[in-house]
Amino acid sequence: MGEPTRLKMIAERLNLSESTISRALNNYKDISAETKTVVRKMAEQLDYEPNIHAKRLASGKSETIGYVMPIQSNQVTGQFINKLMAGIAKALGKYGWDLCVIAPQTPDEEIRIFKKIARTRNISGLVITRTLSDDHRFALLKRLGVPFVSHGRSSDSKESAWLDVDNELAFFEMTTHFVKLGHKHIAHIGGPRDYNFARQRKNGWVRGLKSSGIKAPLSYEEMTELTFDGGKEAMQRLLEAEVPPSAVCCISDVVAIGAMQALREKGIRPGQEVSIIGYDGLELGAWLDPPLTTMHQPLKLAGEKLAKMLLNIVESGGLPLNNQELVRASLVRRETANAPLSNWPPIRKDSGKP
Amino acid sequence: MGEPTRLKMIAERLNLSESTISRALNNYKDISAETKTVVRKMAEQLDYEPNIHAKRLASGKSETIGYVMPIQSNQVTGQFINKLMAGIAKALGKYGWDLCVIAPQTPDEEIRIFKKIARTRNISGLVITRTLSDDHRFALLKRLGVPFVSHGRSSDSKESAWLDVDNELAFFEMTTHFVKLGHKHIAHIGGPRDYNFARQRKNGWVRGLKSSGIKAPLSYEEMTELTFDGGKEAMQRLLEAEVPPSAVCCISDVVAIGAMQALREKGIRPGQEVSIIGYDGLELGAWLDPPLTTMHQPLKLAGEKLAKMLLNIVESGGLPLNNQELVRASLVRRETANAPLSNWPPIRKDSGKP
DNA sequence: GAGTCAACCGAAAACGCTTTCGGTTATGTG
DNA sequence: CACATAACCGAAAGCGTTTTCGGTTGACTC
Structure with missing residues (x-):
């Protein structure tokens, strides 16, 4: 495959500085429209793809969000998780962000991981699901300063970002x-x-x-x-x-x-x-x-929405408060809900009625 | 939270150079056992966590593996995907590696993503599932030089790493x-x-x-x-x-x-x-x-095994050939398989028999 | 025609680690 | 006692970006 294209190469070919190339590609406003198009064309031509690690190191941003898998995933939440994740990944993909799976094996490990994220900042934000009424994670993440959105509310979610079904x-x-x-x-x-x-x-x-x-x-x-x-x-x-x-x-x-x-x-x-x-x-x-x-909620869409919320918060400085959304579930009529039968409920022999 | 601990700080406290600290923590053999313990203790004490982006940039390794979600995930493969992913994430977690979800929306996008990975090397290896008999991905990834393991074999998998059920x-x-x-x-x-x-x-x-x-x-x-x-x-x-x-x-x-x-x-x-x-x-x-x-295969375990195989290949230089494993499925007896009834199959009226 | 101000761009310093290369010490060797 | 040899460690050069800080221009003002 040969060596991958670097900023430097583009700079040399165009007789411009690396910094100009960088700013042109990142759409800085102090670069003329003309140079921008030239640079972009050359980047395209050379199949340029920035080194993501260098980028993240220099900018201090990780462009990665984490999805915390529910711990006891023994249940048939299968569909649930997948569809949500597929939605998240899809939305993130458009912006070149990554979705990282976090699978703590115990609640303690979950806490450790959160703290580590807070320290290392190797993940820009989290999506959490399976929220509890009294969910310590909300306060913890807020305290740690880790941006997050939750699928589902909690008693502690008044000021954080969430997407929930009504x-x-x-x-x-x-x-x-x-x-x-x-x-x-x-x-x-x-x-x-x-x-x-x-x-x-x-x-x-x-x-x-x-x-x-x-x-x-x-x-x-x-x-x-x-x-x-x-x-x-x-x-x-x-x-x-x-x-x-x-x-x-x-x-x-x-x-x-x-x-x-x-x-x-x-x-x-x-x-x-x-x-x-x-x-x-x-x-x-x-x-x-x-x-x-049964009643249905659109999960893949929910994933996309969650991702967009999180992006809004970590990238555009959006307020968690402005990222709260309630969606509706809809009834799916099949065959287990019908009019009652006349002979039911049965009169119990041992009931008190004479 | 204050500034996170850096290599530099440890070096200053111990009156050692950064390079020594780095090598001590990475267990280089030209560092005395004594210094190693001292350094490790201090690192622990200061709650040191390396900046992952710097590390990856400097070392040229990404410590991330990708899981390619099956494209048409409309099916009840739910359980399947989850359990596998949970297993992968668990195994990777032990080594500090990340699991990144890749969710191509179309086959074309899948190819583009593979090529991008090959160029940027931002992902060290891939786990692919839902293998086809005639799966172009095997040849493509091999050609691109992207390490991978597959869950399931293919006509092209003779020389690649795989885990499959018999x-x-x-x-x-x-x-x-x-x-x-x-x-x-x-x-x-x-x-x-x-x-x-x-x-x-x-x-x-x-x-x-x-x-x-x-x-x-x-x-x-x-x-x-x-x-x-x-x-x-x-x-x-x-x-x-x-x-x-x-x-x-x-x-x-x-x-x-x-x-x-x-x-x-x-x-x-x-x-x-x-x-x-x-x-x-x-x-x-x-x-x-x-x-x-039905017949059962242990999926979470499969995920762990897949992750270990991939780690073996990208880290320890293991050969794909040496990372092939066939596991057995086991019968789960429930109630839909019984001895045949004497009055079945029925004799069709329109059958040719007199 | 001196001064002001945008508009553009380059030089160079980060970012925080890894790794090469070389330099000191101690340790043994002839 | 000179010398080679390990065993350890430090200096410094990357890795490939972003971003700050100036520095040139040329146009425009008075």
Whole structure:
């Protein structure tokens, strides 16, 4: 391949100084339009590509952003992560920035890595996901002065940059959708309250019930890990309620799939006796039996948006405050959410009613 | 946070030269053991972290490897990519190397990016996945002199580094497993022959049949895209065979899920009239109705291995030839693969038999 | 016609490390 | 005791950019 082109070579060919070449290529305003075009043409011709390390050393900027992979990636968050990353990488690519994957194995390691980034500045900014309601990372990164954007809010995110889905609205809509179908016994399988979105979604359900004038017994609020197993067990508990629900708002598709399993094992048909709606919009849901009704959020687009926000902050000095955006999820109608059956909920033999 | 520690500061405190410090920290052999420990202690104490850009500029090494995301990432390869990446990042992290995500939007862009990497050397090596039987990338990267390892072989991979699952063996075992269960009508839904693993898997099926003395009509070999839809359509075609199969070896779990859908729509029960085995070992499969029998390969481990191979090549001058490894997949027994039913395959009314 | 001011560009100093080359010491050798 | 030989270490030259600080021009003002 021969030696790569250097600034110096361009300078020699054009009888200009290296500094002029550099400034011409970087579009400084004290270089005449004429020289700029000449320089650019020559750079193009020589296939010039700046040495990125020299550039970063000299400028003190790293042009790299990091994506922090969720630690416990044992779950079917697969789609989630990919699509987000693909979006981020795509957006960054346009500006010649790099996306670096950070995969801490433990929370402690995550902290160490953050501190190291703060010291070395080898990464210009971070994208974090899976935010908790009470997420120490927000304060830590702010304190360390590391620019970041989060996918999801937190109690600490008032002044930082974030992109979030309106989870509460989504679950409000999910709940009222059930109401419109005629349901009166609407339960919720939520996730650990640690996760901010878990709270938001639960609140949406509560608000949906309230605005429809429906009351739900305490037992209708279930909580579980975001796994298939968790969903299954939660559903089993719900079925033991005095009056089992006829509709269930699930915090995620994965949980919903687990819940469907629990129903089947009791001989109950999802979408018949008990309706179910999930959340995430996994394509997979369409291939279940029966296909899972769910709510969808555009993830790749979210990735692009997150990248642009971060770029705005680290490059253009944008304020985190001006980089907050709430997007909407949309209902994907499939076959697990239908009108209630007349013979359900069943009257329990052991119920107190005469 | 104050200014980060520099080599210079350590040198001043210890009354040594910068070069000595550098060599001590990099474990050069012309530095006495004594000085080394002193220097290391001081570095530790001052929380020294080398400026990575300076280091890379001076040494000419980038300490970064790139992972090329499969272009058409619309599929449920989710798990796949993540786990692999998590493994790579984990292994690299131990050596202070970075993992950079490369997400070309088109094949052309992929080529451009490779060429750019070759010129700029801003990435020390690549991990590529989704290899094709006839994959231009192998020759291209070799020609460009960019070190790489592939997850999966190709017709061009004889002399390059790779990690692959023994796909043929896996499908051989899958097929003979069906035979042991008593099946005689065993079909295969394969993928585009472009993919090398698709050929390997088909060959495994063929070999499995042959070694069991079973013959399959031409119509038993189906081919499709690696999608839910593809699996469904392929299964529909199989059901129209003169003698429909009682067992189907599917190239992936996703395809198998699509196939199950096709069965259900015809009122056929997966695992009863028609048995099915998938491939990939997605957890998800356990939550289908009925749970999908499949074959599993350890992906995170694969990622770690790939990273170590690449490090061996770019750092220790290891030969690609010495970095080839074949791993085994293992059968995960669930509920879609059972002994055949006596009333299946059905005798077609329109069959030629009297 | 001296002075002012833009508009352009070059020289040179960073940036923080690695690495070559050579120079001091101690250590052994004839 | 001169001399070669290691064993250690320092000086200094890169690595390829960016960026500061001036220095030339030529046009324009009064």
